[in-house]
Amino acid sequence: MGLEEAIPVDGYMTTQVSRVINWARRSSVWPMPFATACCGIELMATASSRFDLARFGAEVFRFSPRQADLMIVAGRVSVKMMPVLQRIYLQMTEPKWVVSMGACASTGGVFDTYAVVQGVDQFLPVDVYIPGCPPRPEMLIEGVMAIQKIIDEDNIPYDPDGKRLPLGINFQTSDDIVNLSINSTS
Numbered sequence: 001m002g003l004e005e006a007i008p009v010d011g012y013m014t015t016q017v018s019r020v021i022n023w024a025r026r027s028s029v030w031p032m033p034f035a036t037a038c039c040g041i042e043l044m045a046t047a048s049s050r051f052d053l054a055r056f057g058a059e060v061f062r063f064s065p066r067q068a069d070l071m072i073v074a075g076r077v078s079v080k081m082m083p084v085l086q087r088i089y090l091q092m093t094e095p096k097w098v099v100s101m102g103a104c105a106s107t108g109g110v111f112d113t114y115a116v117v118q119g120v121d122q123f124l125p126v127d128v129y130i131p132g133c134p135p136r137p138e139m140l141i142e143g144v145m146a147i148q149k150i151i152d153e154d155n156i157p158y159d160p161d162g163k164r165l166p167l168g169i170n171f172q173t174s175d176d177i178v179n180l181s182i183n184s185t186s
């Protein structure tokens, strides 16, 4: 059964351009994987047939930042690596989003050393934080869905200068979004 059976093909639909743009954007998020450690394996599993990120239109992982709009940082990031990560982020298309996947990316995890960045949000505007060591693929899917929800509601926050603000979404468990409110300064 296709759309044609629900809507007459010679009929008309009216809507707002912004709704169509948001629908297209949220239905075709293209991730840029920055996977450096074990969380990267969960990231790969998320795209596999068992979890099937394609159901949410976000399975087209791109390894060229100019073709991607969702950066997923999965794993620890060393201080030496951070300038590379920042450059990749700057090369991505606008509007773009960032997911910090796992304890290492969000806080440095167990690697409390001078060589490991103690939270990528010190250098990147992280939109969604996913806890765990490692987070399960379902949690990453939920993170992507949270971003899609914000896009769909046309709720992307900007500051008065037009600069994109991080969404600041935190997860507690895989089925409990504790903070889906966007940044209070929006």
Ligand code: SF4
Pocket (backbone or CB within 6 Å): 037, 038, 039, 040, 074, 075, 076, 102, 103, 104, 105, 109, 132, 133, 134, 135
């Ligand atoms: S959070 Fe855990 S699973 Fe993820 S990269 Fe760090 S040590 Fe590995």
